[in-house]
Amino acid sequence: MESGGTLLDELRRWEEYVLNYWKDKGIYEKAKERAKGSLFRFLDGPPYPTGPIHIGTSWNKIMKDVILRFRRMMGYKVIDNPGYDMHGLPIEVQVEKKLGFRRKSDIMNFGVDKFIEECKKLAYANSEIQTRQFMRLGVWMNWSRTYYTAENSYVEGVWWAIKRMHELGRLYRGWKVLGWCARCQTVLAQHEYEYKIKTSPSLYFKVRLKDEEDTYIIVWTTTPWTIIGNMAIALNPVEDYVKVRVGHEVWILSKYQYEQGLLKELEVGEYRVLETIKGSQLDGVRYVHPLLEEVPVHKKLEEEYQRCHTVIMSEEYVRVEEGTGCLHVAPSFGPEDYDLGRRYSLPMLQFVDEEGKFMEEGGYFKGMITDEASREVLRILDEKGLLIKAGTIQHEYPHCWRCKTPLIFRLTRQWFFKVSDLRSLLVEEAKKTEWVPSWAKNMFLEWLNNIEDWCISRQRFWGTPLPIWVCEKCGDYLVVGSIEELEKLSGTSITDVHRPSIDMVTIRCRRCGGTMRRVPDVIDVWVDSGSATWAVLPKVMGIKDFSKWDTLDFIIEGKDQIRGWFSALFVLAVTLFRKIPFKIVYMHGFITDEKGRAMHKSLGNVIYPEEVVEKYCAEALRLYQVSSTSPGEDQRFGFELLKPAITSLLVAINTYNFLKQLSLYVKPKAENLRPEDRWLLSRVNTLTEELTSHLLSYELPEYARKLYEFIVEDVSHFYIQLIRDRVKDVEESGKVLHTLTYVLEKVNRLMAPLNPMLAEKLYLDVIRPLTGDATESIHLKEWPKVDKELVDKDLESLIEKAREVIKVVKRIRQEQGIKIRWPCIAVYVDHEELKPLADLLTRACNVKKVYFTSPPAAPSVKVSETAFCKVGLDVSETLELRAERLVRDLSRHIRATRKKMKLRPIDLIKVVVACSEEHEKLLRIAMDELKRRAGASEVIIVRELKMEEKSGEVEFEGRRIAYRVIKG
Template sequence: MLDRIRRWEEEILNYWSEKSVYDKVKSSLKGKPVFNFIDGPPYPTGPIHLGHSWNKTLKDIVLRFWRMRGYDVVDTPGFDMHGLPIEVQVEKKLNFKSKTDVLAYGVDKFISECKKLAFTNVKVETEQFRRLGVWMDWEKPYLTVDPTYIDGVWWTIKRMHNLGRLYQGWKVLGWCPRCQTVLAQHEYEYKQKRSPSLYFKVKLLDEDCYVVVWTTTPWTLIGNMVIAVHPDEKYVKVKANGELWILSKYQVDSGLLKELGVEKYEVVDEFPGRAIEGKKYVHPLLNEVPIHKELEEKNERCHTIITSAEYVHVDEGTGCLHVAPSFGPEDFEIGTSLGLPLITFVDGRGVFDKDGGYFEGKNVNEASELVVKVLDEKGLVVKYGTIVHEYPHCWRCKTPLIFRLTKQWFFRVKDYRDKLVKLAEETEWIPSWAKALFIDWLKNIEDWCISRQRFWGTPLPIWICEKCGYYIVVGSIKEVEELSGKRIEDPHRPFIDKIVFKCPNCGGSMKRVPDVIDVWIDSGSVIWSVLPQVKGISDYSKWETLEIVLEGKDQIRGWFSALFVLSAILFGKLPYKRVYMHGFVTDERGVAMHKSLGNVILPDEVIEKYCAEILRFYQVISTSPGEDQRFGYGLLSRARTYLTIFINTYNYLSQLAKYHKEVETDLAPEDEWLLSRINSLIEEVTKDLESYQIPDYARKLYEFLVEDVSRFYIQLVRERMRDETEAGKVLHVLKYTLDRFLRLAAPLNPMLSEKIFIKVMKKILGREEDSVHMLPWPSVDKDKVRKDLEEMFNKLREVLTAVKRLRQEVGIKARWPCRALYIEDKSLSPLREVILRAANVKEVIFETPREDKHIKTCSTTVGTVGLDVKETRELMAERLMRDISRHVRAKRKELGLRPIDRIKLYIAGEKEMLNLLNDVMDELKERCGADEVVTVRELPKVHDKVEFKGHIVQFYVEKAS
């Protein structure tokens, strides 16, 4: 079955291409109301993973739904082609270990390799998304490397400058020593890391007393300037190991000293933190880092105890905070507020410079080990070990970050927090709880570092005069051409770096800042940057708010935030009305997929082993918004069931239409119920998709097709199919129902739905359209909706569930009739005839079941149900007949006989069995499509058999002449 679906998918993809189906649909919607949407651009770093397939499938459903609703959908796909994601891949390919290797290789050649890789992978990913059946304008994607797109990004930079929100300054920021570039807060990837855990002591100047301090980064002691305590919290001086130590009372009371190996101690004093403010201490590396002697002489605050209620927490460490203003964001804030000197100490490689003294030339990890060794030799180590904790890593190369003092370009955002939060309240989030996470992020947002010390990216459009320092921020490629008098063929490095022009202030030479821009500025500028390409509009202010954006949960700090911050500050309006946020994909145990763990599954592998439609269906139905998705081949059974039943149900309709004529009058209760259910389903899933409850939409399709249609309705009407008129009614009901269902299912399973439309429904419905995707979304026939009947059938199904349970308890098969069924709920009496067939009983009695050894009872939400399980000769005969007819029908199918083909049936068996069959011979003929049933003593060697209650009945089928 799955092999067949996979072949069909490929046929349909070719069909869409040959018939230009997508283009025809798009053309037919021109001039209709516009549905504004922007595709969050993936990085083209290689083949897509399951997160990509999940994301694009969800988007595809949304866009297909709104097209079927008659909207001109903006569906331009995009690719985020700049930045570290591409650079790191190229470095791996070239076996580069650092930025230095790039410079030695040549920036121009490196850029060429980045561009080649990006464009190659755009083609690869495009074909993979197409193979998934995703409909977007793949011939005209937006690419962040295009000059027209870069123009939009440069416009963003200049506009922020004009608003007074662009500035250059010193800050301590996360820095990747491998990539040798600064990273912004939203680019930190937090992972578990084993770090040093060092408790050490610092001697107070002129006092025989020590302050006990804790750190996980011993190398930062080289830049220590002050020690901070909380002004109001209590601290104690304890006598321990023959020395006087100062630390927080909270930590002493919590047993920290015992953890530090101190079994006995004495508290000799207790005081608030402010009592020791201003006390000087001896820097533990004073001799090893000579610059500290110079700093002490120039700044009296250096190497003193200071107080900070904002940054000191007595429940962390020892309650005494080591502050290195060059190596921590909070330390930097403390240092600048005190006017402490700012010294870089560490270069971009994470290696100490000459200011590091004894540690010059050591990287931070080597320095940490050496610091511990020096302190230990001085007797200043109290306890040394390791700790596993959450620590920020580079989002692309996964190297642990260091925090270092660096001069960068920033967008001033922090002062806009309140306005951002107020505007964010107007957005809708799916799931709703994610909104609080986003608002919390905005409440704590910092100024945005936009510069990066890398190569492959949108160049920072700032030219600075070498002579007077005057700088110009340009807003377009054309502006650079006008200033320089040179034509810009490619605005990337290293070509743009060669553009020099005269300073209007002093006549000196203006050269571009060598940095590139944070890639999140690229994607965050997308709404207006794509306007020239998508809508032919050059005015960046003419953009319209998006109906929805749809991405993974990591984008709260990424794309969701970038879009929101830029549009809010630049235009004062929402970039999007609502956000759909999905989670990450893990393996079936909930473990993140990694090559090193051997648990990675790729979409191409799933498609090759199964098919694309099973992947689409599972990824949508399995996981609620915001939650992580567990994926494994063992979890695909429900999706397989759905697709199998999907095909079989439409094949069943095809057979009905071939041999029966439609009858639209005098419908049975179950017919009216199904007509009501499909219209209720239309109403429900339309609301689901309008409110972007996409998994609920898929679940309801599954429940309807599998449970309502296949396992209930089609089973229920089987007995009616022996009557031509009744078969015509069933044909009418299924034709009506499955026409509408196919359109509902088209966004979820577009290729399979298309194949079914072309193969089955187009002829049955007499449609002229080339595609199911050209049909309108079905509307509700309100006159067919009967909620009372649906409720009654809900009760009936409760009863039937109880009957099934009772049959299982006593070993009576579903196809074997029973004497009677007792139902306490009399409201089901209008469904008596339906119940007779559905429960396969001879009589339905609406009363409370009586106490009887032959009556088995079961309590349900609709009252007590009782099944009379007593066996009679009549029941035995009919049960035998049903078993034989079932096997004969299977044999007919095996022989390739059509429903209209008649057979001759030969039967052999014990006299007792044959006598039973004589009582039901006419019905046996009817059920088997037999003109004649002949009982014989011996059958041909090749025959079939039926086992019934320990007896064997043999049969042989041949086509009637």
């Protein structure tokens, strides 16, 4: 391990060295070849290559890498091909930003072919950038066989699935009210809604009953523009409603809202209840549409549709706890409204076009976007005296998952997978899967239990083309399942399956001989990634038959994938094959900053993995991201939060450095080991068993935390501190060398999945030379096994008790202002079971004697307790103790000076000490101890040293003592 710069700078250089070592020696390929066990089927949830990776992406990939490395060391043949989700709005929106486009027409004017080419270039360029970034983090995957969802072989897998759906009778085209992004001008499915807080209008207005003079139903809405498409008002038939006299008018609202003080909230003056009725008593009552004059089509609709502009009933959708208990129903603008519209045969009109503008049917509002129309509706209602109160409300509202525009809901004709009738099957099959954390499974079951038919068509450009050709003449359609099939049907050679070239491919209609053209839509990107189970087979396994897929052993993604990738994989596999696509799912959370806020450029709190690598190192990022957060929970991230992980890494490096230095001067000795030696040999095997169990159970944070707790607390802070004096004896240091070599070799392998670059460097620099192992890489070694003959649970338990006593003694020292390195007279331990560890306790507590009796009631004995015994520390002072304490302080500083002078432990020195007469007496008492501890052949005591002669100073009992170190 080279010197120069800080240890952290050195670690960063080691990472680069190791990455090059792996590449030059082909270590990854050799690790793959070494695996002779059964297959471990893993599928990489493909990220969108929209730009450089972010902290959330690194967290995801690092945890995948830990599991895959562990499985390789266990001997499994790991399927570890990475993937990239190349299509869809994520890429399109980035290209639109780059080109300065604001609407869909800009793309049409630019040229679809050129736009597609830009999308393709961006996606592939960014995937290369992300690959380099993942590799810099030490992530091992089969990068030479990455799968891309835009490749022809993958697209065929998606087409194959769609054709199978068609053959099963589960592909259909129909009308439905769905979320629509007016900016992207495409429909979105439920799993693509991103809910964010939105400020919306809060509008209370009244609707006059047609046949009852001055009688009004009170209605509330947050979307005034939808009143343009109002076709009915729904009440709950079993709930109570009140007729209230307000001035010369009668208002109708739910009794519940009346009793909750709604009229006071609406700032109504005097009022009184006339009568209470059931909602069912108003069934069929007609009302006057509040915008009848502005939207003339309503007059015609009222004549043609019996229940148009009437009160209808719904127990399912009308909740008296919301609004006024009277629901405004616009079947073209809401999923629930649409359902009610179908039940009551209400008119369904497409009032709004793809840009979110009102069309001819909107009458006065024609050409207005929805927000503009809302403002006009408010103005008109106010002028007509129908507006009661207008304000705003903050509520969760669905936005476009990519461009973040608030969605509108509109009636649209799309292609669907029929899956809602399979809810019970999906839930039962999902019960066969395992989830980490376990509570995530309930979230998934809940999602599946409410799943709707899947809208798979999108009105965009860069995506897998929907493989449906429709006859221009007779309307017949066919679904194509492969490129080969399309070539046979069209007589055309297909090289690129994307738009616009695929749009030029025509087929002769089998029914009427007319021309069949492809529908212009592309496919929902979640159908792309959801088909990955089989679509990757040609690239990953060289298998062309998509039906030959097998259930995955393990997948891992974020909690947003409950309704995203997890759902897509599951719904497609179970619908098509009645077979679960995965056995075990690990679900992690989202990334936030230190304060728990989402990371946004506007907040200035975004941190990229590259910044962490440049400022600290990749291994610090790996350790923190794996160890800091429980499954399913959000991870707080910031540079300050990384510091404990950095400290742990540096402790690990220093621990291996200690072993390396020790090995230069002694030979290992395995006989007559001390209790702490045998304890550490037992502990590392117990740890091996625990960490293996954690990794097999996908308990990643527990694995990482326990590993470094062992390195830092057990090995460094306890064992190495305990044996500091022992290593000055040749025979004892041989025992320590034997113990640490065994332990740290095992730890080296346990560390390999988590910190693979550091583990490799420690192996190459320390473990391999020390053990004579010829293996090229730590990653070509097996996962360690448990040496059961070395496990001593009784000893582990006993030393754990001893450590509790030691902690209490340290606490008493701290309270009394006595340094840990200062010896004390005695410790009293009221627990005879610890007698076999008397020597260990003497050294660890830094006392002259340990008594296994109750602490005496003396002023100098300070008492505290553990969970199992009383502990007393005698804090009285003697001349000898003062002398020894001075020697401890002085020798500590001298050793630090020796280190700066780069002296070896065997190099003797001369020391000149400048001190008072009183302190000279103390040094004379403990002169031999000072020489031993300082590695000095001679110590000369003077009263004064010139400033230029001083090597250093130490403060003792309020006075400064100077010293000079002379080599030789």
